[in-house]
Amino acid sequence: MLKNSTGYNITQLIVGSEGTLGIVTKIVLKLIPLPKYDLLILAPFASLEKACEAVSAIFRAGYTPSALELMEIDALKIVSSMVDSHTVPVNDDIEAHLLIEVDGNDTEVLLKEMEQIAGVLEQYEAGELLFAEDAHQKEELWKLRRKVAEYVKMVGYTIEEDAVVPRAELPKLIKGLKALGKEHDFDVVAYGHAGDGNLHIRIKKEGIPDSYQNPEMDSIVRELFVLVKNLGGTISGEHGIGLIQKGFMDIMFEERQLQIMRDIKKYLTLMAF
Structure with missing residues (x-):
């Protein structure tokens, strides 16, 4: 069903209780279609605070990226030194990077949305934006983010x-x-x-x-x-x-x-x- 307001919403009590309230024996999931296209940019900031302010500004402007990740420079330096990748320049003039993704089924709509998000980023002193041009470059950018937890723990x-x-x-x-x-x-x-x-x-x-x-x-x-x-x-x-x-x-x-x-x-x- 798409709607149900009959009785208590017991699922909201059980989901997330990590087994402390009971054992789930059956789960029914609703799946949504996988978007056909996605665009990805990396935005460097000389100020960590400006990067964080830009995050809030993107949503206030009415955009909802499919992913919006932050990596501060100390974490990025660690993972960059351990991953064989030269996609992201790492220097002491940068304090943070934002990794921003939008997805959907219309490339023209996505391009326009990303351009408008880029305009918001400029207001918060973002540096030169890196647009991932192909699947390989997208994977390189995501690899840095996904490996952060593993590598910072190692050091x-x-x-x-x-x-x-x-x-x-x-x-x-x-x-x-x-x-x-x-x-x-x-x-x-x-x-x-x-x-x-x-x-x-x-x-x-x-x-x-x-x-x-x-x-x-x-x-x-x-x-x-x-x-x-x-x-x-x-x-x-x-x-x-x-x-x-x-x-x-x-x-x-x-x-x-x-x-x-x-x-x-x-x-x-x-x-x-």
């Missing part, structure tokens, strides 16, 4: 969070991350789904491989999550909570709200028996 950025903030608050999140790094003596890189306001935050702290049950790192992550909350965001966009983030749920919820979640789990468990 010591082993602590990862995936905070989400409203797109307009991305500049403040990035600025706050860098300030926390200087204050607590750790390196941090950020990349990810800027179009969703969802950044993967990778931290490298000497002698601390992960944050689980580490008091020093717990304190740092708590400061990070308080920043995220104050920006109107939340502490996990994709990865879920699990054991590592369980201790930070009090930042996002009052005890009464947490108890409601426990009660839901309790009653569903009772129903199963």
Whole structure:
């Protein structure tokens, strides 16, 4: 069915609960046709904050790219040094890149949309735009983005969070991350789904491989999550909570709200028996 407002929407409760409320035994999916065409550009920025501001501006202008990814220069330098690719010039004058894709079934419409997006980027001091001319170049650009997580981990950025903030608050999140790094003596890189306001935050702290049950790192992550909350965001966009983030749920919820979640789990468990 295309619509259904009969009774409670139980699927919204179960989907995303990661098995804590029950076991899914059957899933029915609705598929949409694969778009015939896509266009891809890479936009460099001398300012990380300007890159983040451009993300919000694209959506305010009425465009919804099929992908809008951010890679800050520290992350890009790492992956570029480990991937055999010369597609993207990496230099100290650039602080971030945006990877922007549009897709659809009409190339003329897509070209016009991409041109208009390029106009928005120019307002936020984007450098020379790189238009992927063929499938090979598109693959080269996506390879850099897809390999970031693997390679930054290999060089010591082993602590990862995936905070989400409203797109307009991305500049403040990035600025706050860098300030926390200087204050607590750790390196941090950020990349990810800027179009969703969802950044993967990778931290490298000497002698601390992960944050689980580490008091020093717990304190740092708590400061990070308080920043995220104050920006109107939340502490996990994709990865879920699990054991590592369980201790930070009090930042996002009052005890009464947490108890409601426990009660839901309790009653569903009772129903199963």
